[in-house]
Amino acid sequence: MERQLLIKEERKEFVISELIYFEVTKLADGRQLYEASLAELELLHIREKIKLARKVTVEQII
Template sequence: MMAFLREATKKHKLVQERKEYLIDFLIDHEVYEAPDGRQLYELPLVELERMYIVLRCQIGREMN
């Protein structure tokens, strides 16, 4: 049981670190909220990842 809790805590920490990275990246590129008006910190990881991918694709297209 303790191993399960340690693993769950580790995964939660990794998710939080990834969310922080994505939020920082989005803010650095002047994205402050989701298209529906929610603040970035309110979004689940999957939505932040989607916004990140869309922005990276947009940046890539602008480089061409």
């Protein structure tokens, strides 16, 4: 059980660092990233990656 909590916290820290890389520092409702649940952070992370992927052109891929 304790190991699972550690893994969850490590994942949360990783996702927060990724979001900061994407220049996201708060949630839409104004809360700080560390106040969000892992599920909320994961969803936000996915949305930010989608935004980034939409900016990539075919020429950049080839």
